[in-house]
Amino acid sequence: xxxxxxxxxxxxxxxxxxxxxxxxxxxxxxxxxxxxxxxxxxxxxxxxxxxxxxxxxxxxxxxxxxxxxxxxxxxxxxxxxxxxxxxxxxxxxxxxxxxxxxxxxxxxxxxxxxxxxxxxxxxxxxxxxxxxxxxxxxxxxxxxxxxxxxxxxxxxxxxxxxxxxxxxxxxxxxxxxxxxxxxxxxxxxxxxxxxxxxxxxxxxxxxxxxxxxxxxxxxxxxxxxxxxxxxxxxxxxxxxxxxxxxxxxxxxxxxxxxxxxxxxxxxxxxxxxxxxxxxxxxxxxxxxxxxxxxxxxxxxxxxxxxxxxxxxxxxxxxxxxxxxxxxxxxxxxxxxxxxxxxxxxxxxxxxxxxxxxxxxxxxxxxxxxxxxxxxxxxxxxxxxxxxxxxxxxxxxxxxxxxxxxxxxxxxxxxxxxxxxxxxxxxxxxxxxxxxxxxxxxxxxxxxxxxxxxxxxxxxxxxxxxxxxxxxxx
Numbered sequence: 001x002x003x004x005x006x007x008x009x010x011x012x013x014x015x016x017x018x019x020x021x022x023x024x025x026x027x028x029x030x031x032x033x034x035x036x037x038x039x040x041x042x043x044x045x046x047x048x049x050x051x052x053x054x055x056x057x058x059x060x061x062x063x064x065x066x067x068x069x070x071x072x073x074x075x076x077x078x079x080x081x082x083x084x085x086x087x088x089x090x091x092x093x094x095x096x097x098x099x100x101x102x103x104x105x106x107x108x109x110x111x112x113x114x115x116x117x118x119x120x121x122x123x124x125x126x127x128x129x130x131x132x133x134x135x136x137x138x139x140x141x142x143x144x145x146x147x148x149x150x151x152x153x154x155x156x157x158x159x160x161x162x163x164x165x166x167x168x169x170x171x172x173x174x175x176x177x178x179x180x181x182x183x184x185x186x187x188x189x190x191x192x193x194x195x196x197x198x199x200x201x202x203x204x205x206x207x208x209x210x211x212x213x214x215x216x217x218x219x220x221x222x223x224x225x226x227x228x229x230x231x232x233x234x235x236x237x238x239x240x241x242x243x244x245x246x247x248x249x250x251x252x253x254x255x256x257x258x259x260x261x262x263x264x265x266x267x268x269x270x271x272x273x274x275x276x277x278x279x280x281x282x283x284x285x286x287x288x289x290x291x292x293x294x295x296x297x298x299x300x301x302x303x304x305x306x307x308x309x310x311x312x313x314x315x316x317x318x319x320x321x322x323x324x325x326x327x328x329x330x331x332x333x334x335x336x337x338x339x340x341x342x343x344x345x346x347x348x349x350x351x352x353x354x355x356x357x358x359x360x361x362x363x364x365x366x367x368x369x370x371x372x373x374x375x376x377x378x379x380x381x382x383x384x385x386x387x388x389x390x391x392x393x394x395x396x397x398x399x400x401x402x403x404x405x406x407x408x409x410x411x412x413x414x415x416x417x418x419x420x421x422x423x424x425x426x427x428x429x430x431x432x433x434x435x436x437x438x439x440x441x442x443x444x445x446x447x448x449x450x451x452x453x454x455x456x457x458x459x460x461x462x463x464x465x466x467x468x469x470x471x472x473x
Contacts (some may be wrong), residue, residue: 011055019046019084019414024333030348031165037343047454051329051385057388058385062329083335086206087296088317089327094195094299098281101142101311105270106460108137108151113257113264116159120253120414123175123245130156130179132188133353134233138190138197139285143322145419146429147197148187149273160438162256167437169285177438178245182236184433185421185451189235192417192459193228195295199326200387200416206257206334207392208409210341211399213411217285217295222365222470225409227463234458243447273309275304286421300313333388346396356401363464365401366408369394369461371416374452383427403472407464414459421452 022042029038047065051058056318069075076378102108112133119129134152143145160166160176167176191198195205195458236452261460284291284298305310340346357365373394382388391412398408420427424434434444467473 003111008055009052009368012050013048014053015055015061017047018049019043022046024427028060030352032346033256034343035073037340037345037348039344040069040336040339040343041348043068043074044340047333047336048385048389051382051388057325058452059325059328062332066332069336072376074343075335080335082337083331084327086331086334087294089202089206089330091196091202091296092300092330093197093327094296094303095140095322095358096320096326097144097303097306097312097317098278099143099146100316100320101274102137102141102276103146103151104191104316105268105274105311106264107271107274108146108147109155110264110267110271111136112151112155113261113347116155117232117257117261119256120250123248123250124236124240126159126250126253127179127186127240128232129188130183131236134183134186134190135193139194139282140255141197143428144187144198145432146189146322147236148183148429152183153189153436156180158249158260158435162252163250165247165438171416172438173252174246176436177443178189178239178243179432180438181243181444181447182239183237184237184429187229187234188417188420188427189231192414193224194222198383198417199330200384201413203330203334203384203387203417204391204409204413207337208395208413210338210392211405211409212393213395213405213409215406215413217267217288217405219472220413221471223287223406223463223467224253224414226466227414227459230458230462231455234454235384238451238454239447240346241451243443270311274307277306277309277311280305298464308356318441320393330384330388335390337343337388341392346392349393349396351400353397357397357401360401362401362403365413366398366403366464367460369398369408370402370411370456371414373415374419376454377422377426380426383416383420386419391416405471407467410467410472411463414463418452418455418459421448423448 019042022045023039026035026038043065050061066080070077070080112130115128115129115133120126130152134147137147137151156179160179164177165171165174165176193202195215208215218311255285281298281302284293285295288295288298303312307314373390376390377386394412398412399405420430424430424441
């Protein structure tokens, strides 16, 4: 007889208690809010807290929130299920499948080894080479967790052990700690540079669209290009200076990578087809404004090609649980956020906060919002959950304060990734890389605090000027 699944019911306490308190505080709500808007807010807050405490997987928490929303009559079933047809969320799903192709064919590993062989003579050069791999792979891997854990981490761990750097014997600072921490930040920067490089980005795009701000794949990329490249150059160097590896030269890296590539053999037909599919996706995403083919259609087209070419099987599609899980819980959260907007809660909140900032220069308001958005991430264990919880409200406040719409939408979108520069539980890649044992928790927090300030200067300062030059505001 099968045993029951283990459920930590104690983790239900916080979301249920907070949700009920807000729900029954309805009579005390502001006069400008309807009771339905207030009750939707209670369900949304309870769901977000559940995503943080995780008594059940994210999809299961979203399911409970969905059921409560429908049963209480706040949203009829017809409107509630409409969220599952959101094109931005299906773009995430398609990109998950593309990511699976990178890992399955070994193409991601081959690209990394080629860069190590070409640029790996010095430890700093090795870090830049690995960052370049992240930059190349990022547009097709919306799961930055899969990119870090499935492609980059195995390479870095093998490299570290090749140079006898292992936390087991206390030699983690020889080279491994530096490479691990640099990869964490390279992953974060490249996630901010592409609409399809982190699962939360299309969610931000969808929320912005609800406010009448239409962000394209190319628009996001162009706006992030300069601050992103500056970050990819500056951040590894800063880490190298404040958290230096003991071994500065890595002459054996080239030989190691050459040996690994020899073991892999020639580029396979599957890798060739994967290259064709990935390059086609990039070309169509970049030229979408010209061809009229939107990003989600491109995703479906490329997956169709990979299926016909035999790179992916239908079983691969069915077994990609991360994609289907994302489709479910993101759809529910987008439905809830949309309901908060249509029921009047987000407009009321933005007007209330906007009134408190009345008279302030809009750029000062933008800086305040970015700082609040960034540092509140200490209370979150998921960048995507944070984006889902706060992006729409913060964007609405920015618009009420007359921050240029595209500048506000993209800046908050970028920091939906960069705010992971906080804790060792801040995002999916964090526990994977921190859990390797190479970087102490005190070093992780200390270095992230320093780098967080650098990101704020580069992306808010240089990024705003760059977007002005592009004519985005």
